[in-house]
Amino acid sequence: MIEQFQHKATNSFMLWFDNYLLKKGQAYSNKSGSFYYYADDRLDDRFEAFGSPYKQWVNDSSISGATIPSGVYVSGSFQPRSSGLLLDFTNGRALISGAASTSSVSGSFAVKDFNIYFTNDGEEDLIVDKKYTPNSRVFSAAVSYIEPYDNVVPAIFLSSQSINNAPFAFGGEDTTKIQMKAVVMAENSYQLDGALSIFADSFNEVFPSIPFSGNPTTEYGDVKNGTYSYDSLKNQYNSEPLFFIEDVVTSKLSDKARKSLSNDLFIGFIDFEIHQQRYHRL
Amino acid sequence: MKTVSTNIPQSVLQKARKDSAKVLKVKIYDAVQKEFATIKEQMINDFLNLSITQEILAGSEASNISGTLSGKGNLFSFIGFEKSDNPIEPILNLLNSSSISFSDGADYAVTITIPSAASIFSATPMPWASGRSWAKGIETGISGLGFYISKSGIGRSDAGIQSSKKVSGGGFKKTQYISAFIQKYIKQFSSIKSSQINIK
Numbered sequence: 001m002i003e004q005f006q007h008k009a010t011n012s013f014m015l016w017f018d019n020y021l022l023k024k025g026q027a028y029s030n031k032s033g034s035f036y037y038y039a040d041d042r043l044d045d046r047f048e049a050f051g052s053p054y055k056q057w058v059n060d061s062s063i064s065g066a067t068i069p070s071g072v073y074v075s076g077s078f079q080p081r082s083s084g085l086l087l088d089f090t091n092g093r094a095l096i097s098g099a100a101s102t103s104s105v106s107g108s109f110a111v112k113d114f115n116i117y118f119t120n121d122g123e124e125d126l127i128v129d130k131k132y133t134p135n136s137r138v139f140s141a142a143v144s145y146i147e148p149y150d151n152v153v154p155a156i157f158l159s160s161q162s163i164n165n166a167p168f169a170f171g172g173e174d175t176t177k178i179q180m181k182a183v184v185m186a187e188n189s190y191q192l193d194g195a196l197s198i199f200a201d202s203f204n205e206v207f208p209s210i211p212f213s214g215n216p217t218t219e220y221g222d223v224k225n226g227t228y229s230y231d232s233l234k235n236q237y238n239s240e241p242l243f244f245i246e247d248v249v250t251s252k253l254s255d256k257a258r259k260s261l262s263n264d265l266f267i268g269f270i271d272f273e274i275h276q277q278r279y280h281r282l
Numbered sequence: 283m284k285t286v287s288t289n290i291p292q293s294v295l296q297k298a299r300k301d302s303a304k305v306l307k308v309k310i311y312d313a314v315q316k317e318f319a320t321i322k323e324q325m326i327n328d329f330l331n332l333s334i335t336q337e338i339l340a341g342s343e344a345s346n347i348s349g350t351l352s353g354k355g356n357l358f359s360f361i362g363f364e365k366s367d368n369p370i371e372p373i374l375n376l377l378n379s380s381s382i383s384f385s386d387g388a389d390y391a392v393t394i395t396i397p398s399a400a401s402i403f404s405a406t407p408m409p410w411a412s413g414r415s416w417a418k419g420i421e422t423g424i425s426g427l428g429f430y431i432s433k434s435g436i437g438r439s440d441a442g443i444q445s446s447k448k449v450s451g452g453g454f455k456k457t458q459y460i461s462a463f464i465q466k467y468i469k470q471f472s473s474i475k476s477s478q479i480n481i482k
Contacts, residue, residue, distance in 0.1 A: 122425050122426060122427075123425035123426070123427045124425055124426040124427045124429070124430045127427060127430075128427070128430045161422070161423055162422070162423060162456075179422055179423070249413055249414065250413055251408070251411040251412060251413025251414045252411060252412075252413065253410060253411050254409075254410050254411060254412065256410075257362075257410035257411075257431045260431050261431075269411060269413070269414060271414065271422075
């Protein structure tokens with residue numbers, strides 16, 4: 001199947017959301033330190049994995065002040081990104097070809113205050129049923145790597161709830177209305193209030209349609225062409241139809257309800273109504 | 283037949299016109315007021331007869347007459363209300379506050395004020411997340427979170443705690459409720475001639 005409107009909407013929204021949170025909230029911390037070797041069955045045989053204690057590093061160079069790594073130190077000497085050294089921003093690790101498991105690897109990077117995930121799970125599954133590994137951004141992480149692939153908290157889970165069209169103008173132009181939701185799982189009340197406040201102010205914001213081909217991430221979690229800037233990417237697609245945030249409502253799970261949950265997270269919700277005018281019958 | 287011609291003074295004519303207009307205005311306003319009262323009563327009865335309203339009014343023991351949960355459980359427990367809650371009351375209060383006022387000027391304009399969908403959404407918070415509206419959720423979708431929270435036993439609706447059936451948010455069928463209802467009554471009130479609808 002070729003790429004559809006929903007695919008574009010999801011991709012565009014996720015890239016915008018990530019950038020908006022990092023930029024408006026400076027929602028990252030710069031870190032540096034050792035990386036730790038671990039075996040990863042899922043990984044290409046060519047590479048050995050050296051993980052940092054944090055996952056989801058900032059990969060967007062339009063975030064001023066954030067340390068965006070371009071390589072790592074191996075046995076004290078800086079090795080830039082190459083075909084034999086990839087940076088997996090998603091899992092917070094370096095993938096090094098031919099490195100001994102005993103190699104000393106270290107580096108600097110910025111870690112997001114919130115991991116961002118896209119999910120099809122319902123709120124009850126996310127909040128009640130699932131268990132998460134904590135990857136605190138407040139307390140010092142354990143002196144070890146963080147396991148790859150599994151979702152960790154603090155995190156924000158994005159999902160697309162529904163989409164429908166309503167007539168907009170003569171000639172077949174419709175307003176496509178998309179309901180997007182975000183479940184925010186924070187470590188503390190300050191972090192939660194910050195995220196909710198940032199997105200409450202996103203009312204009337206716009207962002208461009210960016211197809212999957214514009215997604216900056218490779219299958220290894222690295223950035224295509226070695227660099228990614230949301231601001232530059234957005235400018236490349238500024239002639240594409242814009243998405244418009246028609247309405248945004250934020251709310252928090254009440255303390256009474258929160259105490260009934262098995263985890264100790266602070267939970268909030270962001271409900272977006274996003275519009276775009278389209279001639280989808282053409 | 284004999285025709286008698288006479289000159290009535292302008293001042294007398296003016297007073298007669300003014301007095302007759304006053305009487306006419308009172309009569310028109312009285313008729314409009316009655317029509318408004320009839321539609322307002324019809325609006326409240328219509329709201330109380332909506333299947334969503336009836337199901338929520340029936341509380342934690344209701345059956346899913348609205349069909350929003352495919353017959354499983356009921357909305358009161360699914361949303362996660364406490365047994366003592368009366369979620370319909372704030373909406374009824376807003377509908378009851380609908381009012382009519384008449385202009386003092388020479389025209390015959392009346393202003394009718396009814397609640398907007400947005401004001402109803404503001405008055406209907408989810409029991410577990412006050413920024414969200416359960417009434418809006420009926421139209422846009424509600425997760426099963428309230429049901430799980432009530433099941434965890436912190437003193438919410440009894441049926442929620444006792445039920446062992448999993449009712450997920452994916453099983454909720456969104457349906458028209460407040461927005462369509464208010465639109466319908468904006469049209470109804472607009473049918474009163476010379477009135478101007480003011481939505482607060």
